[in-house]
Amino acid sequence: STRYAMLRDDRESLANIIDNIGTQENVEHVRIFNKKGLIMFSSNHSETGRLLDKNAAGCIECHSGPVPSATLGDMKQARRFINEKGKDVIAITAPIYNEPGCVQAACHIHTAEQKILGTLDIGLSAVPLVNNLAVMRSRMVIFSIMVLLVTVGGVAALLRRYVFIPLRLLADFTEKAIAGVEQKIPPCAAEIETLAGNIRSLVGELISLRQEKARWKKEE
Structure with missing residues (x-):
């Protein structure tokens, strides 16, 4: 040495x-x-x-x-x-x-x-160090993009499963309820089911009022 x-x-x-x-x-x-x-x-x-x-x-x-x-x-x-x-x-x-x-x-x-x-x-x-840093930087960018895509995809899937699909079912339920079609409350989260039940009750009351109004007109 x-x-x-x-x-x-x-x-x-x-x-x-x-x-x-x-x-x-x-x-x-x-x-x-x-x-x-x-x-x-x-x-x-x-x-x-x-x-x-x-x-x-x-x-x-x-x-x-x-x-x-x-x-x-x-x-x-x-x-x-x-x-x-x-x-x-x-x-x-x-x-x-x-x-x-x-x-x-x-x-x-x-x-x-x-x-x-x-x-x-x-x-x-310093060339090997610079090259290694460039490779590490590229890998970090790729890894960050992959994590971002997975995160966005996961959030989108959760939103679709627990927000968008229940809202669409609720919208269909509301339209059919207003049209007077008897149907079951769509299977969704408890909050959505409660909201659907309230909408059905309101629609039922609305239909009853319409029928009552029509009956009054006939009596006149």
Whole structure:
């Protein structure tokens, strides 16, 4: 591992590890730079030995104040940018802390008070993430539409079963009752049946009044 190679000051193994990681799919860059911002190891050999600007992305998060920050939150360790190749990259910057094993190593040249020895910076292509998010977004849209259709269909079925059909039966019952056709109250919900019974009673009274009025006219 990189930690073991650092503890043994095995620079060749460390360089090989970084090269191997850099050849992995969707890995844009892997580099280690010291506290001064000098790139010591990189999967891109052309930038080895280059000094980074402290105001650059990935550096400014720690060096924004007069005293560099020794720790970073999880969100501040990540950044997204377009690299020199025009690719969308998500990079993670992790500080390399001065551990007791580092201080006790024979090759160690730093004091125990120095908290950070350098930084590990890994950049990954954001294309797979963007594609996955697009697929997830499409699936969520399809799922939402399906849920909407099922919900609308269910509500429509309930309305038809418990509202529209009973109202239609009630309307037919009312028309036939007014026409004087004797019929049974349609089997519906209790409220609809009660309303149908009331309508039949009213229609019966109306028919009785009509018959009474007709009888009075004959007597006159």
